[in-house]
Amino acid sequence: MTLLEQFQLLLKNANWPDWAVYLTPAIAGILLILVFVLTIIIVFIWWERRLLGRFQLRTGPNRCGPEGIFQPIATAIKILLKEDIVPDKADKLLHFVAPIIVFVPILMLFAVIPVGEGAILVDLNIGIIYIIAISSISVIGIFMASWASNNKYSLIAGMRAIAQMVSYELPVVLSIVGVALVAGSFSMLKIVEAQGIPYILQQPLGFIIFFLGALAEMNRSPFDLLEADSEIVAGYHIEYSGMKFAMFYLGEYGIVLAYAGIMATLFLGGWQGPLLPPIVWFLIKVVIIFSFIIWMRATLPRLRVDQLMSFAWKFLLPMAVINLVIIAVEVLVLPLSMQWLIIILNFGFAAALILLWSKLFTLGGGRVEV
Amino acid sequence: MPIKTEPFYLNIGPQHPSTHGVFRLRVALDGEVVVGVEPIIGYLHRGIEKLAETRTYTQTIPFTDRLDYLSSMTNNLAYCLAVEKLGGLKVPERAEYIRVIFSEIMRISSHMMAVGFFLNDLGAMMTPVLYMWREREKIMDMFEMVCGQRLLYNYMRIGGVSQNLPDDFMPAVKKFLAEMPKYIDEYDQLLAQNEILLARSKGVGILSKDTAIGIGASGPVLRASGVKWDIRKMDPYSIYERFDFEVPTGDTGDCYDRYWVRMLEIRQSVRILEQAIAQIPEKGAVCADVPQFFRPPRGEAYGYLEGPKGNIGFYIVSDGSIAPYRLHIYPPTLINITALSDMVIGWKVADLIIIFGSIDVVLGEIDR
Numbered sequence: 001m002t003l004l005e006q007f008q009l010l011l012k013n014a015n016w017p018d019w020a021v022y023l024t025p026a027i028a029g030i031l032l033i034l035v036f037v038l039t040i041i042i043v044f045i046w047w048e049r050r051l052l053g054r055f056q057l058r059t060g061p062n063r064c065g066p067e068g069i070f071q072p073i074a075t076a077i078k079i080l081l082k083e084d085i086v087p088d089k090a091d092k093l094l095h096f097v098a099p100i101i102v103f104v105p106i107l108m109l110f111a112v113i114p115v116g117e118g119a120i121l122v123d124l125n126i127g128i129i130y131i132i133a134i135s136s137i138s139v140i141g142i143f144m145a146s147w148a149s150n151n152k153y154s155l156i157a158g159m160r161a162i163a164q165m166v167s168y169e170l171p172v173v174l175s176i177v178g179v180a181l182v183a184g185s186f187s188m189l190k191i192v193e194a195q196g197i198p199y200i201l202q203q204p205l206g207f208i209i210f211f212l213g214a215l216a217e218m219n220r221s222p223f224d225l226l227e228a229d230s231e232i233v234a235g236y237h238i239e240y241s242g243m244k245f246a247m248f249y250l251g252e253y254g255i256v257l258a259y260a261g262i263m264a265t266l267f268l269g270g271w272q273g274p275l276l277p278p279i280v281w282f283l284i285k286v287v288i289i290f291s292f293i294i295w296m297r298a299t300l301p302r303l304r305v306d307q308l309m310s311f312a313w314k315f316l317l318p319m320a321v322i323n324l325v326i327i328a329v330e331v332l333v334l335p336l337s338m339q340w341l342i343i344i345l346n347f348g349f350a351a352a353l354i355l356l357w358s359k360l361f362t363l364g365g366g367r368v369e370v
Numbered sequence: 371m372p373i374k375t376e377p378f379y380l381n382i383g384p385q386h387p388s389t390h391g392v393f394r395l396r397v398a399l400d401g402e403v404v405v406g407v408e409p410i411i412g413y414l415h416r417g418i419e420k421l422a423e424t425r426t427y428t429q430t431i432p433f434t435d436r437l438d439y440l441s442s443m444t445n446n447l448a449y450c451l452a453v454e455k456l457g458g459l460k461v462p463e464r465a466e467y468i469r470v471i472f473s474e475i476m477r478i479s480s481h482m483m484a485v486g487f488f489l490n491d492l493g494a495m496m497t498p499v500l501y502m503w504r505e506r507e508k509i510m511d512m513f514e515m516v517c518g519q520r521l522l523y524n525y526m527r528i529g530g531v532s533q534n535l536p537d538d539f540m541p542a543v544k545k546f547l548a549e550m551p552k553y554i555d556e557y558d559q560l561l562a563q564n565e566i567l568l569a570r571s572k573g574v575g576i577l578s579k580d581t582a583i584g585i586g587a588s589g590p591v592l593r594a595s596g597v598k599w600d601i602r603k604m605d606p607y608s609i610y611e612r613f614d615f616e617v618p619t620g621d622t623g624d625c626y627d628r629y630w631v632r633m634l635e636i637r638q639s640v641r642i643l644e645q646a647i648a649q650i651p652e653k654g655a656v657c658a659d660v661p662q663f664f665r666p667p668r669g670e671a672y673g674y675l676e677g678p679k680g681n682i683g684f685y686i687v688s689d690g691s692i693a694p695y696r697l698h699i700y701p702p703t704l705i706n707i708t709a710l711s712d713m714v715i716g717w718k719v720a721d722l723i724i725i726f727g728s729i730d731v732v733l734g735e736i737d738r
Contacts, residue, residue: 300566
């Protein structure tokens with residue numbers, strides 16, 4: 001029973017009217033998620049700046065509060081005080097709606113991410129499918145933003161967005177199916193409970209595919225083609241300022257937090273861990289993933305758009321299919337007691353497949369005759 | 371019935387993060403593919419050539435700083451070489467060594483900026499630039515020691531250099547030279563075999579040998595195309611014939627070669643510097659005896675040298691007065707970007723940016 005249901009039961013026993021029994025805990029839960037998510041996003045922004053500074057031989061923000069922790073708040077105030085500019089020939093309605101459509105689904109993702117035993121807003125029995133469905137809504141918002149801005153750079157970004165997000169959805173979904181197969185459930189809570197050994201050990205290839213796919217889904221380097229500042233300046237949010245820009249900005253970090261949470265839940269054993277309270281374990285795992293993403297951002301150059309597509313279709317997708325087949329066969333043939341055999345087998349498969357693929361295929365792409 | 375389509379025109383610049391200044395490219399796109407490109411220059415035009423006609427010969431030296439502001443020293447030197455050729459001046463031995471030392475340090479600095487910003491154009495989020503800046507900072511400190519400036523040095527003079535080296539310069543440069551090979555190895559470790567860098571730059575934006583020679587390209591851009599041409603070797607100026615170094619060349623003339631040739635040239639510059647530091651005379655004048663209002667005889671002279679970005683030349687016509695009658699600047703990067711449209715047609719927008727970055731342009735020099 002989740003904490004929310006316990007709360008509902010408590011109110012029911014106190015003879016509250018039916019509508020209040022359902023509404024009060026729901027609203028409380030939503031507010032809690034909002035506060036939780038926004039606080040963590042602010043800490044994330046600070047952490048990214050500090051860590052990126054360290055990677056780049058500089059200090060990073062350190063003036064505003066201890067260790068510069070209040071710098072994101074200063075940034076937020078600055079952004080909110082900016083004039084809200086709407087381009088003359090923009091589609092006013094779409095330009096207004098787009099940031100909301102990008103940001104709201106990201107918040108909705110947190111409804112099914114468990115941060116502790118029963119600490120989940122709704123324990124949907126189709127939690128994973130909900131995540132897949134909701135996370136693909138943002139791309140519509142991004143395309144709306146880029147189209148409505150009436151800017152050529154953002155139009156290029158919008159076209160890239162559609163291609164990138166749709167292509168990377170497939171490997172991400174296929175690698176999640178492997179997890180669901182082994183766990184025997186789509187519910188996020190059940191998946192965490194099924195992980196005696198974190199699935200990252202059992203399905204290393206699945207984790208790598210999910211991680212790379214998720215990087216592309218959340219537009220982080222080296223797949224940050226939507227906002228490639230050296231090519232298309234800021235991409236889809238080039239014409240946004242003020243609160244609308246803040247929505248995109250928060251959304252960017254929100255999606256990273258969401259995907260890091262999903263990764264921690266699906267592959268790293270979620271809230272489970274010795275000694276420390278569950279929420280701390282969850283946050284530790286999320287921060288490790290986030291730091292890894294920052295590390296990649298600080299190190300790697302960007303892929304080109306055609307290379308990005310061939311990476312999805314020639315590398316990730318076939319590997320995800322093969323990974324799924326291997327997992328399915330193992331679930332069918334090998335008994336659960338042979339966990340360690342599965343782990344060794346899968347690491348072997350992962351290494352062999354990655355090696356084979358890197359020999360067989362290149363990213364390709366080249367000059368087009370015009 | 372075929373659908374009627376038309377190219378998508380995109381203005382890259384004059385204000386754009388990757389144009390290295392105020393450069394404007396009018397690009398015709400078919401989807402993401404570049405089908406036409408038209409460079410529009412002149413946003414930074416300051417009329418340096420005309421200004422020089424109203425200044426004395428010495429007063430023009432600060433203007434040359436502002437041409438290619440990432441390699442001010444070599445600009446100074448090229449101008450001074452032209453004036454010295456015009457006036458038939460002899461430069462003291464110690465001054466020649468100081469000039470070579472600073473030219474080579476300048477080359478290292480300029481190449482590091484070029485490589486760093488090339489990686490930035492590739493999307494590497496400032497990290498390579500900031501690593502390169504760690505070393506460039508030491509170079510800036512050394513420049514500050516001798517002339518008090520960190521960007522626009524105004525250090526070379528007609529017949530020598532403006533000041534003698536301070537006492538703390540030699541230890542600083544020796545320390546720098548001892549550390550530098552280690553740091554170059556570190557850059558290579560970070561970049562040279564990076565899978566994404568290779569995928570993005572190998573075979574991209576090829577400048578063929580014939581085209582490179584045909585347009586009169588020079589510097590690393592020419593050498594990356596496989597032409598072994600370096601004025602320091604072919605037509606040694608100053609005292610370059612005394613030093614032992616190699617001229618690195620590329621094979622194909624793609625973006626990767628242009629990057630790699632620069633890295634190799636940094637190593638060669640370190641080699642030259644080590645020899646120069648060992649050979650420099652302890653004492654001696656650093657500037658020939660040149661009057662303040664220097665009046666070269668009537669005539670004309672062309673002074674040129676191998677700058678970090680290529681062959682930079684100054685053509686001076688003198689009418690015997692204190693100011694040049696006419697000064698013309700031969701800017702290497704303007705010549706090098708004339709091949710831009712040959713290189714970028716058929717590539718994607720992202721490639722256009724890195725090809726432009728790999729040429730290493732500085733707009734101060736193109737617009738003059």
